[in-house]
Amino acid sequence: MDRLHSLQAFCRVIDLQGFSAAAREMGLSPSVITRLINDLEAHIGVRLINRTTRRLALTEAGEAYLEQVRRALAELDEADASVRSSSHSLNGHLKVLAPPAFATHQLAPLLTGFRRRYPKLTVHLSSPGPVETLDESFDVSILTSRGTVEGEFVARRLARSHMILCAAPAYLARHGRPVQPRDLHDHEVMLPPLAKDLTLHRDRDADAGHDPVQFTPLNVPLATAHMDIALSATTAGLGISAMPSYAVAQAIAERRLERVLPGWHLFEIFVFAAMPSRKYVPAKTRALLDFLLEVFPDDDSDPWLPGRAPQLGAAR
Numbered sequence: 285m286d287r288l289h290s291l292q293a294f295c296r297v298i299d300l301q302g303f304s305a306a307a308r309e310m311g312l313s314p315s316v317i318t319r320l321i322n323d324l325e326a327h328i329g330v331r332l333i334n335r336t337t338r339r340l341a342l343t344e345a346g347e348a349y350l351e352q353v354r355r356a357l358a359e360l361d362e363a364d365a366s367v368r369s370s371s372h373s374l375n376g377h378l379k380v381l382a383p384p385a386f387a388t389h390q391l392a393p394l395l396t397g398f399r400r401r402y403p404k405l406t407v408h409l410s411s412p413g414p415v416e417t418l419d420e421s422f423d424v425s426i427l428t429s430r431g432t433v434e435g436e437f438v439a440r441r442l443a444r445s446h447m448i449l450c451a452a453p454a455y456l457a458r459h460g461r462p463v464q465p466r467d468l469h470d471h472e473v474m475l476p477p478l479a480k481d482l483t484l485h486r487d488r489d490a491d492a493g494h495d496p497v498q499f500t501p502l503n504v505p506l507a508t509a510h511m512d513i514a515l516s517a518t519t520a521g522l523g524i525s526a527m528p529s530y531a532v533a534q535a536i537a538e539r540r541l542e543r544v545l546p547g548w549h550l551f552e553i554f555v556f557a558a559m560p561s562r563k564y565v566p567a568k569t570r571a572l573l574d575f576l577l578e579v580f581p582d583d584d585s586d587p588w589l590p591g592r593a594p595q596l597g598a599a600r
Contacts, residue, residue, distance in 0.1 A: 288360075290324040291353050293317050294332065298350060301340055375404045378568045381419050382426035385511040385531040386555065387411040391426070398575055405568055418558045423569045427556040428528075439558040440573065442580035443587055445530045446487070447476060447551050449544035455521040462524075462545055465497040472523030473501040474514055476550070482526065484548045487589075497548075526550050529588035555580070 296306035297317065307314045325332055332346035342350060382391055387409055395407060410422070418425045418437040426442075433439050455472075462468055465484050473482070482499040505523045508514050511531060518525040519535060524544050535541040557576050559569055580587065 286320070287324070287327070290320040290327075291357060293320040294324055295350065295353060295357065297321060297333070297340065298342065374402050374568055374571060376568060377406050377408055378424070378572055379408045379410070379422045380424050380426070380572070381410050381415055381422040383415050383428050384411040384413065385515075385528065386426055386428065388512060389531050389534060394575075394579060398572070401575070402568075402571055405571070407572075418560065420560050423559065423566070424572055425558045427558050428553050429556065430551055430553060432554075433556050433558070437558050437560055439556040440577060441582045442555045442557055442576055443530070443582055444584060445528045445553045445555060445588060446549040446586050447526050447528055447553060448532070448549050448589075449473075449524055449526055450518060450532050450536065450541045451524040451544050452519055452521040453539065453542055455523060456542060456544070458521075461542075465499060465545065465548065468499050468524070468545075469502070472503065472505045473499075474504060474506050474518070474523055474525040475501060476514075476526040482550060484545070484550060487547050487549055528553050529586055530555070533588035552586075 293306060293310065293312075296309055297303055300306050300309065303314045303317045303321075307317045310317070321333065328349070330345045330349070331343050332349060334341045334343055380391070388411070391409060395409075398407070399405075415425055415427050416429060417427065417433065417435055418439075420437075427433050427439065428445075459471055460467075462471065468482070475482070482501070484497045484499065486494045506514065506517050508517075511527065514525050515527060515531060515535070517523075518527070519540050532541055536543055557573055559565065559573065565573075
């Protein structure tokens, strides 16, 4: 039994004093309205309406039940209106989950532009560690992956990032700038988290005809799973490190770091914005997703490599 439909039919039959009138208003046939009322009476085990050929009359139980049903339906309508209003409002809090490096170097600088556009919407940004799948306790999860992401959620790809080698100019001035991958043997090289060796690949737009080159550092000066610690050490001149382009683009632009072996990278990282469902998406969630897609219009290139920086002025 569709109990809600039956309750609504019960109220309309009484209000309009007729099964046929209620059926016309609700877009149903009189026989369906009759079945809904019969199902309701069978469900509660009490007769609600005395029917004659000329009029309808509530039983004593029906009168008491009608008052409670009207109150319940009114509260339900109020709840629906409240949720609908909040889903279309850009007030309140937006919970976002993102990997620390992406949150620090990409999302945080963008929040000024987002706040300017939506001044009544506040963002709670959480960055406890790597994010590889959706967390349903957040409105939006920023995922990073070396391939596609799969799961019972909606994910839109924002950008492609390369894991590149970089070092401080002072370090390179002391130790020299590598020209070929084999030159790395003469340098202090820090591995990215969970990597045991370095396999270098040519960038897509670099000269073709070079096979991947595998290299195992002999003397790693620092091992850490925290990307910003590695970035700080690299900027201070500790050695050459592998970092995602989105984390070092600003430092390279400001010449605090240099890209080592331009045209070579270790692997690619894809950045996604994910949300639990595409149905009934709150307006605040849609606003952030649209904003990110505006800033990062995924065109299958790396927007953080030198010469490819996205035009973020308006968004920022």
